[in-house]
Amino acid sequence: MQKPYIFITRALPESVVRLYRDQLNIEMWPEEQEPVPRKVLLEKSAQADGLLTMLTDSIDQELLEQTNSLGIVSNLAVGYDNIDITVAKEKQIAVTNTPDVLTDTTADLTFGLLMAAARRIVEASEFVKKGEWGPWSPLLLAGSDIHHKTIGIVGMGRIGEAVAKRAIGFDMNILYHNRSRNKETEEKLEATFTEFHELIEQSDFIVSMVPLTSETRHMFDRATFQRMKEGAIFINASRGAVVDEQALYEALVNKEIAGAGLDVFEKEPIEADHPLLQLNQVVCLPHIGSATRETRIKMMELCLDNLCRFFSDEKLLTPVK
Ligand code: NAP
Numbered sequence: 001m002q003k004p005y006i007f008i009t010r011a012l013p014e015s016v017v018r019l020y021r022d023q024l025n026i027e028m029w030p031e032e033q034e035p036v037p038r039k040v041l042l043e044k045s046a047q048a049d050g051l052l053t054m055l056t057d058s059i060d061q062e063l064l065e066q067t068n069s070l071g072i073v074s075n076l077a078v079g080y081d082n083i084d085i086t087v088a089k090e091k092q093i094a095v096t097n098t099p100d101v102l103t104d105t106t107a108d109l110t111f112g113l114l115m116a117a118a119r120r121i122v123e124a125s126e127f128v129k130k131g132e133w134g135p136w137s138p139l140l141l142a143g144s145d146i147h148h149k150t151i152g153i154v155g156m157g158r159i160g161e162a163v164a165k166r167a168i169g170f171d172m173n174i175l176y177h178n179r180s181r182n183k184e185t186e187e188k189l190e191a192t193f194t195e196f197h198e199l200i201e202q203s204d205f206i207v208s209m210v211p212l213t214s215e216t217r218h219m220f221d222r223a224t225f226q227r228m229k230e231g232a233i234f235i236n237a238s239r240g241a242v243v244d245e246q247a248l249y250e251a252l253v254n255k256e257i258a259g260a261g262l263d264v265f266e267k268e269p270i271e272a273d274h275p276l277l278q279l280n281q282v283v284c285l286p287h288i289g290s291a292t293r294e295t296r297i298k299m300m301e302l303c304l305d306n307l308c309r310f311f312s313d314e315k316l317l318t319p320v321k
Helices: 014-020 038-047 061-065 085-090 103-118 121-129 158-168 183-189 196-202 222-227 245-253 293-311
Strands: 005-008 025-028 050-053 072-075 094-096 150-154 173-177 191-193 205-208 233-236 259-262 282-284
Touching (some): 005 038, 014 293, 085 094, 103 121, 103 233, 103 259, 150 158, 158 173, 173 196, 222 245, 245 259
Parallel strands (some): 005 050, 050 072, 233 259
């Protein structure tokens, strides 16, 4: 039998991919840094039986409707806001993602971002490297305490819970908000379910871990930032578009909130002259939540395992329902 033709939209390490070549006829876009051009992606997906995609690839209606034999899209991310799930379902194209394997890694980075923003770690490092370190002074680079403060997690799912576990180690008071209350989580993590606006008003640290959906797009808007405490620090490691960035910028410059830690942006890469990048009280990272070598390899293997299972009629490990 002919092996299914799989197009992988970015160069992945051959040491990982070669283990799957006896089951799958794999072609990879040869660049590691540069995304596959849209035209090539359209051509390849029109012929492919399976795609292994990155979050930078828009797997939209246009692409899905011009496919001929595509059976599965295996996305190298837990978020799948880059894929039109409705059209995929209509066309009976399976979609898989990479939950769980990246949970702890992303939670580590999220908590690191919180710590960096609270204790001004990046700003302080720049200060030393630029030779600005002069005499000791009592309030030099004084930040905010983390321990015993209140953390409000919006989106208490897999990663949200892992962030809460880290917060327990810092003796933090934990609030959370989801659409549905989760009693098991509350008992396990001593977390308190709170309505969105109450969480926003009561938290010292607000952490967004919600998926990007039509409901969550710009859920952190002008009115939301205005409700936050003056000393609040906002952390976003979910998706950029859950935040109205102009509203966040205004809240920061008007000192309505104290700082922010951002791993994700509405437009990635963010423009170098974006106003948010000019603010010392903002720590910015280039969407590296799950970026450790170990985790990225686990994510690749999970994507490839799902592809193999699909073509041998086995149960998918992590289907998007
Ligand atoms: P998850 O387990 O599905 O958790 C998502 C949580 O958000 C759920 O608890 C869900 O609870 C809640 N939620 C969904 N819609 C909501 C809404 N409208 N209002 C309030 N809460 C809502 O997903 P996860 O594995 O933790 O991943 C979360 C997100 O993190 C991903 O979707 C992805 O965008 C992002 N992420 C980013 C990185 C990075 O590199 N920065 C890495 C991994 C993941 P209910 O269903 O009860 O509302």
